[in-house]
Amino acid sequence: MMQDIKKWAFGSLWLFILTIPFLGIINALYFLVSLIVLAILWFIYKPFEQNILDVQSKLLQLPMPSIRWSLYFVIAILVLILPFISDQYITNVATSAITYIVLALGLNIVVGFAGLLDLGYVAFYAVGAYSYALLSTKAGLSFWAVLPLSAIMAAIFGIILGFPTLRLRGDYLAIVTLGFGEMIRITLNNWDSVTGGPNGILNIKGPATLGLSFSQPHHYYYLIIIIGIFTIFAVNRLNNSRIGRAWVAIREDEIAAEAMGINIVKMKLLAFALGASFAGIAGGFFASKMKFVSPESFTFFESVIILCMVVLGGMGSIPGVILGAVVLIILPESLRGFQNYRMIIFGAAMVLIMLFRPQGFIGGVRRRLELHPEDEKILKQETESLYDVKQK
Amino acid sequence: MGGGGALLKIDNIHTSYGVIEALKGVSLKVKEGEIACLLGANGAGKSTTLLTICGVNKPTKGQITFFSRTINGLPPHEIVEEGISLVPEGRRVFPMLTVYENLRMGAFVRRDKMGIEEDLESIYKNFPILKERKNQMAGTLSGGEQQMLAIARALISRPRLLLLDEPSLGLAPIMVEKIFKIIKDINKSGATILLVEQNAALALEIADYGYVMETGKIAMEDKAEKLLKNKKIKEIYLGG
Ligand SMILES: Nc1ncnc2c1ncn2[C@@H]1O[C@H](COP(=O)(O)OP(=O)(O)OP(=O)(O)O)[C@@H](O)[C@H]1O
Ligand SMILES: [Mg+2]
Numbered sequence: 097m098m099q100d101i102k103k104w105a106f107g108s109l110w111l112f113i114l115t116i117p118f119l120g121i122i123n124a125l126y127f128l129v130s131l132i133v134l135a136i137l138w139f140i141y142k143p144f145e146q147n148i149l150d151v152q153s154k155l156l157q158l159p160m161p162s163i164r165w166s167l168y169f170v171i172a173i174l175v176l177i178l179p180f181i182s183d184q185y186i187t188n189v190a191t192s193a194i195t196y197i198v199l200a201l202g203l204n205i206v207v208g209f210a211g212l213l214d215l216g217y218v219a220f221y222a223v224g225a226y227s228y229a230l231l232s233t234k235a236g237l238s239f240w241a242v243l244p245l246s247a248i249m250a251a252i253f254g255i256i257l258g259f260p261t262l263r264l265r266g267d268y269l270a271i272v273t274l275g276f277g278e279m280i281r282i283t284l285n286n287w288d289s290v291t292g293g294p295n296g297i298l299n300i301k302g303p304a305t306l307g308l309s310f311s312q313p314h315h316y317y318y319l320i321i322i323i324g325i326f327t328i329f330a331v332n333r334l335n336n337s338r339i340g341r342a343w344v345a346i347r348e349d350e351i352a353a354e355a356m357g358i359n360i361v362k363m364k365l366l367a368f369a370l371g372a373s374f375a376g377i378a379g380g381f382f383a384s385k386m387k388f389v390s391p392e393s394f395t396f397f398e399s400v401i402i403l404c405m406v407v408l409g410g411m412g413s414i415p416g417v418i419l420g421a422v423v424l425i426i427l428p429e430s431l432r433g434f435q436n437y438r439m440i441i442f443g444a445a446m447v448l449i450m451l452f453r454p455q456g457f458i459g460g461v462r463r464r465l466e467l468h469p470e471d472e473k474i475l476k477q478e479t480e481s482l483y484d485v486k487q488k
Numbered sequence: 489m490g491g492g493g494a495l496l497k498i499d500n501i502h503t504s505y506g507v508i509e510a511l512k513g514v515s516l517k518v519k520e521g522e523i524a525c526l527l528g529a530n531g532a533g534k535s536t537t538l539l540t541i542c543g544v545n546k547p548t549k550g551q552i553t554f555f556s557r558t559i560n561g562l563p564p565h566e567i568v569e570e571g572i573s574l575v576p577e578g579r580r581v582f583p584m585l586t587v588y589e590n591l592r593m594g595a596f597v598r599r600d601k602m603g604i605e606e607d608l609e610s611i612y613k614n615f616p617i618l619k620e621r622k623n624q625m626a627g628t629l630s631g632g633e634q635q636m637l638a639i640a641r642a643l644i645s646r647p648r649l650l651l652l653d654e655p656s657l658g659l660a661p662i663m664v665e666k667i668f669k670i671i672k673d674i675n676k677s678g679a680t681i682l683l684v685e686q687n688a689a690l691a692l693e694i695a696d697y698g699y700v701m702e703t704g705k706i707a708m709e710d711k712a713e714k715l716l717k718n719k720k721i722k723e724i725y726l727g728g
Contacts (some may be wrong), residue, residue: 338596345582345593352580354544357568357597357645 100142104135105450111444118440127444134448175321187313193383193425194317194324200405200421201331201414202374207403208412210342210367211347212261213270213400216277219257220372221249222284222394224379229389230290239303243380250376251369252278258368262361265350277399285391296315296390300383316385323381327374332414334370345368360413406421408449494574495680496541496649497519501550503533503540503562512704513550514683516647518682518697520712523675525683525691525712528701534684535577538651541682542574543567543641555650569597572648577684578593579638583627587618590626594641606645611640614673617633632663639670643679649672653684670693688725694717700725 108131116124141148154353179187199221204212224246231242257276261269284291291297302310303319310316334340342363345353383389401424409420428442496518503511515656518524528534533536539545541552543564551637552560558569573594581590591611595604612619612722615636621629626637635655642650652671656664664687675681692698698715700708708715 130701348582348584349580351544354564355576356593357565359565
């Protein structure tokens with residue numbers, strides 16, 4: 097309790113001081129007041145946290161098929177009819193949100209499952225988008241032929257970039273992947289003859305099928321829904337497979353994993369390649385929808401946002417990552433009215449979430465254990481089990 | 489028996505960590521069906537020897553043969569498939585995986601689903617505590633339970649040679665006794681064992697043959713019962 101009060105006090109004060117130069121003292125004070133209101137809400141919520149967590153973990157862990165499936169069903173219906181109950185703007189935001197779900201789920205393979213911190217993930221998004229742009233404008237191939245090729249190109253880059261980083265861990269890996277991300281962007285920016293340099297590539301063809309050529313926002317919306325569903329199924333299958341277990345083992349203890357007979361090199365490269373291939377698909381879709389690609393869309397900031405979706409949502413948890421992506425797209429959009437302040441509010445929200453829910457929105461039970469090893473419940477279990485042994 | 493019975497033969501291996509040479513020409517043999525133990529002070533290079541056998545560390549020089557096949561230079565996962573399994577120092581179970589998932593990781597190189605299920609059953613029979621806790625996160629087990637899990641996890645790959653690195657480390661005396669009984673049983677059921685231990689008295693009691701390491705080299709070797717009576721060993725490792 098005391099600790100939480102301290103955290104809030106420091107957090108709010110820090111954000112207050114940080115925002116004075118941008119907002120002016122008066123607005124910053126408003127900001128501080130709203131933080132204090134948030135704090136009060138938090139302390140009201142806190143006593144119920146354990147109950148909420150219990151309910152949540154029951155919902156997630158235990159098979160409660162009826163409730164879970166009806167929830168999914170309602171969401172599915174809402175998602176399907178969205179273009180009919182809203183306007184083009186919302187449809188576009190939703191399309192972008194689902195694109196980011198695909199990206200975040202892909203990065204989740206690398207960061208969440210295999211535990212490899214990748215700060216250059218946007219590079220694979222760029223490779224997918226440019227592959228699509230080039231193959232579609234120069235080679236004149238159709239969307240359905242190019243999309244898988246974009247995925248394959250991105251996967252190849254995943255392996256090429258992954259290979260030299262195999263021996264690196266943690267911070268070093270993060271720095272090197274960050275460098276790779278920038279290298280790709282700078283190459284795209286300077287290789288004028290192929291990529292068009294800063295001007296990018298124009299007049300990219302969109303998809304067409306059965307005589308329908310995609311032009312309306314809702315065409316793309318339904319297309320990305322199909323891609324999104326495919327991604328969710330694929331990532332879920334991977335998570336529950338032999339490969340998924342091997343990734344978790346590598347994340348937890350590389351040497352022990354090696355001693356179990358897991359081929360570390362192969363599994364890490366597989367994580368990079370599969371993670372990248374989803375970014376490639378998302379990139380291909382992005383290029384086909386925008387009809388235009390340029391290096392500006394693939395900055396380091398994009399990598400950071402996608403990583404935030406994974407971390408805020410709850411590393412390794414598929415529903416968590418989906419929620420993270422939705423929140424991080426919708427939050428800044430819904431703050432558009434606040435103009436310049438929206439990035440500050442956005443940043444503040446992220447800092448607060450990390451302070452108070454380090455495991456993310458829906459951190460699996462696993463994350464919770466990892467980040468709060470001092471949790472009483474576990475300690476109790478531990479002493480109990482120790483006691484058992486002594487009894488025998 | 490003679491040399492023909494050697495399941496594992498290590499010949500003059502050198503292993504380095506950067507510029508530090510941890511192994512300076514280690515040679516030893518483990519005969520089929522026996523328990524060999526490797527004793528030595530902290531930092532002598534015992535763990536490094538085991539890690540070199542299973543391919544996690546690569547020797548810069550020397551040869552390791554297993555069933556007359558040269559295995560040094562093979563990646564660890566191929567060595568596990570050859571039938572060598574390691575229980576690492578400090579147990580190193582996967583803390584965020586359940587007991588059951590840990591055991592499944594141990595069977596990673598096996599493809600016979602039926603066989604794995606059968607072996608799981610027999611493991612649960614031999615380690616009832618693991619059955620009781622099979623859905624519990626391994627990180628929440630007590631030290632002794634984790635050690636049992638680490639051993640069980642290594643056994644489920646059906647190794648022909650089991651490498652154990654200080655299984656008694658940090659355990660209460662009752663637990664140590666229990667673990668050593670388990671080791672003896674595993675050996676009786678057919679697995680050959682190379683045991684690294686600080687607890688020299690106990691190790692020599694269950695072992696057939698013993699090696700003593702000092703700063704990266706084998707300093708002494710003999711039948712276990714003879715080492716137990718050896719004056720120098722008594723002084724240094726058995727407390728006088
Ligand atoms: N990862 C490493 N990096 C650098 N040096 C290491 C590493 N692991 C071990 N060493 C060094 O190699 C030497 C042998 O270490 P090793 O762990 O094999 O000893 P040990 O006999 O198992 O000791 P202990 O009984 O303490 O476990 C020591 O000098 C140690 O400092
Ligand atoms: Mg050691």
